[in-house]
Amino acid sequence: xxxxxxxxxxxxxxxxxxxxxxxxxxxxxxxxxxxxxxxxxxxxxxxxxxxxxxxxxxxxxxxxxxxxxxxxxxxxxxxxxxxxxxxxxxxxxxxxxxxxxxxxxxxxxxxxxxxxxxxxxxxxxxxxxxxxxxxxxxxxxxxxxxxxxxxxxxxxxxxxxxxxxxxxxxxxxxxxxxxxxxxxxxxxxxxxxxxxxxxxxxxxxxxxxxxxxxxxxxxxxxxxxxxxxxxxxxxxxxxxxxxxxxxxxxxxxxxxxxxxxxxxxxxxxxxxxxxxxxxxxxxxxxxxxxxxxxxxxxxxxxxxxxxxx
Numbered sequence: 001x002x003x004x005x006x007x008x009x010x011x012x013x014x015x016x017x018x019x020x021x022x023x024x025x026x027x028x029x030x031x032x033x034x035x036x037x038x039x040x041x042x043x044x045x046x047x048x049x050x051x052x053x054x055x056x057x058x059x060x061x062x063x064x065x066x067x068x069x070x071x072x073x074x075x076x077x078x079x080x081x082x083x084x085x086x087x088x089x090x091x092x093x094x095x096x097x098x099x100x101x102x103x104x105x106x107x108x109x110x111x112x113x114x115x116x117x118x119x120x121x122x123x124x125x126x127x128x129x130x131x132x133x134x135x136x137x138x139x140x141x142x143x144x145x146x147x148x149x150x151x152x153x154x155x156x157x158x159x160x161x162x163x164x165x166x167x168x169x170x171x172x173x174x175x176x177x178x179x180x181x182x183x184x185x186x187x188x189x190x191x192x193x194x195x196x197x198x199x200x201x202x203x204x205x206x207x208x209x210x211x212x213x214x215x216x217x218x219x220x221x222x223x224x225x226x227x228x229x230x231x232x233x234x235x236x237x238x239x240x241x242x243x244x245x246x247x248x249x250x251x252x253x254x255x256x257x258x259x260x261x262x263x264x265x266x267x268x269x270x271x272x273x274x275x276x277x278x279x280x281x282x283x284x285x286x287x288x289x290x291x292x293x294x295x296x297x298x299x300x301x302x303x304x305x306x307x308x309x
Contacts, residue, residue, distance in 0.1 A: 003215065004059050006030040006049070006094060007069035007115075008042065011174035012166075012207065016067070017042045019208050020215075028059045030070075049094035057101035063109045065215045066102065068151065070094035071115065074140070075176065088143060091115075095150040102154045111160040111221075113214050114151035118167045118200045118225060120144035123272035126198065130279035131165070131223045148223070160221045162214040167200030167227035167276060169207050172300050177241075183251070184241060190251035195235030197273035200227035203290035203299065210281055217284070225278045232293050234273070244297035 008017045008029035020042075021027045027042040032049075047056035049070060060066060072090040077083050095114060102109055121129045122136015135141045148163050155161050170177050183189040202210075207226050214220065232240070242249030278286070290296040 001064035002026040002028065002062060003065045003067065004028045004030060004063045004109075005042075005067045005069065006047070006098060007071065008067075009033060009044075010069060011171070012169060012204070013069050015171075015204060016069075016208050016211055019212060023212075025064075028063075030056060030059070047097070049090075049097040051093040051096040051100070053097060053101040053104055057097075057104065060098070060101040060105050060109060062107055064111075066098060066109050066112045067211065067215070068095055068098050068112065068114045071147075074117070074119075075179075079139070084139060088146070091143065091147045092150055095147060099150065099154045102159055103157055108157045108159050110218065111162065111215060112151060112154045113162045113164060113211055114148070116144045116148050116163045116165045116223070118165050118227060118274045118276040120148070120165055120223075121274045121276060124198075124274045124276075126196075126275055129274055129276050131225055132279075160218065162221050163223040164211060164214065165223055165225050165227075165276070166207065167202050167225070167231075167274075169202055169204050169226075170296055170300060171204040175204075177300070180241065181245075184245050184247045184249070187247055188251045189238065189242060189245075189247060190249050191235040191238045193234075193252065195233060195238065195252065197234050198231050198275040199234050199237045200225070200231045200274050200276040201237070201293065201296070202226050202228050203288075203296040205299075206288050206290055209289070210286060213284075213286060220280075220284060222280075224280050225276045226281075227276050227278050228288055228291055228293075228296070229278055229282060230292050231275050231277065237293060240293045240297050243294075244301040 003020055003025050007013050009031045017027050029042050029044045030047040045056050072086050119140035120135050122138050122141040135145045152161055169175050210226055238249040
């Protein structure tokens with residue numbers, strides 16, 4: 001099957017592309033960088049996601065699935081007004097471009113799997129939230145709402161749309177976990193602020209498996225929380241990370257310091273959280289290879305020798 005992956009050269013896209021390629025699929029990576037495909041047999045196609053369907057749109061014709069992971073990194077920079085606009089535009093325009101290509105295609109792709117995040121729910125404190133819960137009202141929640149609404153426009157063509165609301169995706173070579181490592185490796189790691197905020201997380205291998213299932217199972221659509229079944233507080237996450245690294249986890253990062261460093265991102269993305277659980281994934285029989293944070297950390301940090309990078 002031909003599968004088109006927008007944003008297939010990133011932290012999540014690369015392993016997904018490799019899994020799909022190794023499974024015998026013909027994978028096409030849409031990237032703004034030339035030659036940025038996965039390490040398998042994927043083919044890279046340049047695109048400029050400006051809200052319209054450009055020459056790259058011919059790749060949508062005959063595709064068995066489209067996956068959209070395009071968008072600027074949420075936590076890559078401080079949230080200035082310009083940065084928030086870039087976060088919005090990178091998601092809206094890329095999704096709009098893909099939907100336009102789907103609408104124009106002679107043979108509609110059967111499924112669009114579109115990125116989103118558990119930030120959709122806003123700050124839920126210790127309340128358990130599932131896919132049936134309403135969205136929050138902060139910037140990140142409303143960004144997810146708008147992003148999902150843009151993707152759902154493809155449903156008018158008969159295309160099945162699945163929305164992957166990802167939690168904190170864990171892998172050693174990138175994402176948020178890589179940014180957390182230096183202070184722990186230097187023996188000064190610890191929880192963020194109170195440490196009581198929940199962190200919905202998922203091992204990257206499980207994330208890839210879930211997305212693959214959403215592509216292949218024609219019976220399912222709508223939102224899915226891509227989170228492990230056992231969310232933990234930031235304090236417990238820090239303890240698990242410290243144990244895996246054989247380092248202490250007793251040096252908290254004060255809230256005021258985060259606010260000075262990253263501004264609004266601290267309030268929305270770091271000192272608040274969601275106790276999100278994957279009700280729909282478990283309901284359809286999806287089995288998580290790493291259901292506990294201890295199992296995930298053990299798998300990620302199996303090597304006994306660790307050095308700062």
